[in-house]
Amino acid sequence: MVETVVKARVGVLALQGDFPMHVKRLTELGCDVREVRTAQDLEELDALIWPGGESTTMTRVMTDELRAALLEFCSSKPVWGTCAGMIMLAKTHPDPRVKTLELADVLVNRNGWGRQVHSFEAELTLSDSLRTETPFQGVFIRAPRVEMVGEKARVLAWYQDEPVALAQGRILLTTFHPELTHDDRFHRLFLSWIEQPNSAAN
Amino acid sequence: MSITGTFATKIGLAEMLRGGVIMDVTTAEQARIAEQAGACAVMALERVPADIRRDGGVARMSDVAVIREIQDTVSIPVMAKCRIGHFVEAQILEALEVDFIDESEVLTPADEQYHVDKHKFKVPFVCGCRNLGEALRRIAEGAAMIRTKGEAGTGDIVEAVRHMRSVMSEIRRVQTMGDEELVHLGKEIGAPLEQLKQVRELGKLPVPNFAAGGIATPADAALMMQLGAEAVFVGSGIFKSNDPAARAEAIVLATTHYRDPHMLVKVSTGLRGAMQGLAVHSMAEGDLLSTRGW
Numbered sequence: 001m002v003e004t005v006v007k008a009r010v011g012v013l014a015l016q017g018d019f020p021m022h023v024k025r026l027t028e029l030g031c032d033v034r035e036v037r038t039a040q041d042l043e044e045l046d047a048l049i050w051p052g053g054e055s056t057t058m059t060r061v062m063t064d065e066l067r068a069a070l071l072e073f074c075s076s077k078p079v080w081g082t083c084a085g086m087i088m089l090a091k092t093h094p095d096p097r098v099k100t101l102e103l104a105d106v107l108v109n110r111n112g113w114g115r116q117v118h119s120f121e122a123e124l125t126l127s128d129s130l131r132t133e134t135p136f137q138g139v140f141i142r143a144p145r146v147e148m149v150g151e152k153a154r155v156l157a158w159y160q161d162e163p164v165a166l167a168q169g170r171i172l173l174t175t176f177h178p179e180l181t182h183d184d185r186f187h188r189l190f191l192s193w194i195e196q197p198n199s200a201a202n
Numbered sequence: 203m204s205i206t207g208t209f210a211t212k213i214g215l216a217e218m219l220r221g222g223v224i225m226d227v228t229t230a231e232q233a234r235i236a237e238q239a240g241a242c243a244v245m246a247l248e249r250v251p252a253d254i255r256r257d258g259g260v261a262r263m264s265d266v267a268v269i270r271e272i273q274d275t276v277s278i279p280v281m282a283k284c285r286i287g288h289f290v291e292a293q294i295l296e297a298l299e300v301d302f303i304d305e306s307e308v309l310t311p312a313d314e315q316y317h318v319d320k321h322k323f324k325v326p327f328v329c330g331c332r333n334l335g336e337a338l339r340r341i342a343e344g345a346a347m348i349r350t351k352g353e354a355g356t357g358d359i360v361e362a363v364r365h366m367r368s369v370m371s372e373i374r375r376v377q378t379m380g381d382e383e384l385v386h387l388g389k390e391i392g393a394p395l396e397q398l399k400q401v402r403e404l405g406k407l408p409v410p411n412f413a414a415g416g417i418a419t420p421a422d423a424a425l426m427m428q429l430g431a432e433a434v435f436v437g438s439g440i441f442k443s444n445d446p447a448a449r450a451e452a453i454v455l456a457t458t459h460y461r462d463p464h465m466l467v468k469v470s471t472g473l474r475g476a477m478q479g480l481a482v483h484s485m486a487e488g489d490l491l492s493t494r495g496w
């Protein structure tokens with residue numbers, strides 16, 4: 001496991017948001033980590049993390065060239081969106097301020113939990129493959145709320161019966177921030193897709 | 203069961219703002235322009251610092267109605283300022299559900315001895331600093347984000363650079379220190395030992411460290427990022443310039459691509475006049491805002 005993780009070259013989209021936290025966690029897990037700001041930065045990467053931040057800012061800062069390159073990359077290699085990164089990979093209600101890639105068949109309501117005073121921590125219910133005796137604490141920051149899950153997506157975690165983590169092919173989506181806590185279950189799941197692409201295809 | 207207002211959620215929002223630009227706005231229309239330009243948050247104010255400086259008088263928390271209107275206009279986080287030590291203004295801002303409170307030296311201080319006990323609030327706070335001791339005192343009081351004070355409303359970057367360099371160089375010094383040296387340093391700079399130990403372990407402040415005070419151009423933003431800032435606040439620099447929308451967008455792009463000089467050339471091209479500004483060197487001691495706070 002460690003041997004394969006060391007080889008993984010993982011990019012973290014660094015347009016805006018908590019990309020340094022992802023870089024830190026991936027580095028701790030032994031990955032070769034690159035910050036991605038341009039289409040060229042995507043070359044030779046094995047996987048990509050799209051971090052949390054503001055989806056309106058990410059929409060504004062992204063060039064057409066980078067958008068096209070991301071569409072291609074995220075359709076063929078493992079990609080993980082947390083919070084705003086998840087919004088950018090999924091679908092959201094029409095709003096001229098946010099242009100998502102709509103790669104995952106999941107509809108989200110941005111800031112569905114409300115303003116910062118409603119940001120919260122809570123224990124999550126995990127799917128069988130991720131569940132252990134150790135509880136998993138999710139940190140939700142002005143988080144999106146999942147309103148509809150398409151047939152191709154499967155739920156990996158719930159908070160009070162609401163889906164908060166999903167997978168569709170090799171696209172991982174979490175409305176919370178595993179990079180802000182010390183439980184690396186989601187990181188390990190994501191990194192496992194790089195070496196065994198078929199494991200996520202069920 | 204869920205818990206709100208934890209330190210993890212407070213620092214979490216500060217982390218989400220990294221690599222972004224937080225812009226001062228005084229109206230809903232300015233907030234809309236800021237959001238469209240790519241701001242990651244706005245700071246709702248009654249007057250930008252340059253006008254506070256020009257008009258004088260007592261500067262207080264913004265009008266509640268203006269804050270509400272701005273909250274209704276944008277989907278990005280809305281911050282607002284309270285006076286140093288004015289915990290009731292902070293209570294009002296929390297009840298309004300602003301996303302971040304800036305306990306700011308730009309407003310007229312309400313308490314010349316104590317800052318707000320920020321642990322008592324569910325809303326995160328950002329506070330200004332000039333050096334490591336001041337940063338760590340604010341963090342001990344519960345601040346979830348630190349920014350340089352710079353010299354607000356001048357368009358002169360020199361003080362923000364001084365404050366950022368001071369914090370970064372003191373962090374480097376702390377990392378080489380033994381326990382007994384740390385105790386002595388704590389006494390010398392007025393910093394709590396617990397926070398000093400965290401800095402030694404992490405090699406950075408235990409909360410995000412942003413730049414503010416005097417940023418007026420894309421190059422200023424990139425300079426602060428290269429000096430170690432994790433995001434930037436732009437106050438008067440945008441809406442006191444001749445081209446707010448274009449300048450706002452250029453500063454956002456410069457903050458993302460801060461290490462790419464070719465990109466900085468591209469974003470700086472075609473901008474019209476930056477705010478005229480006020481050289482800090484020429485100002486009287488009594489006119490400085492950065493000396494407020496203790």
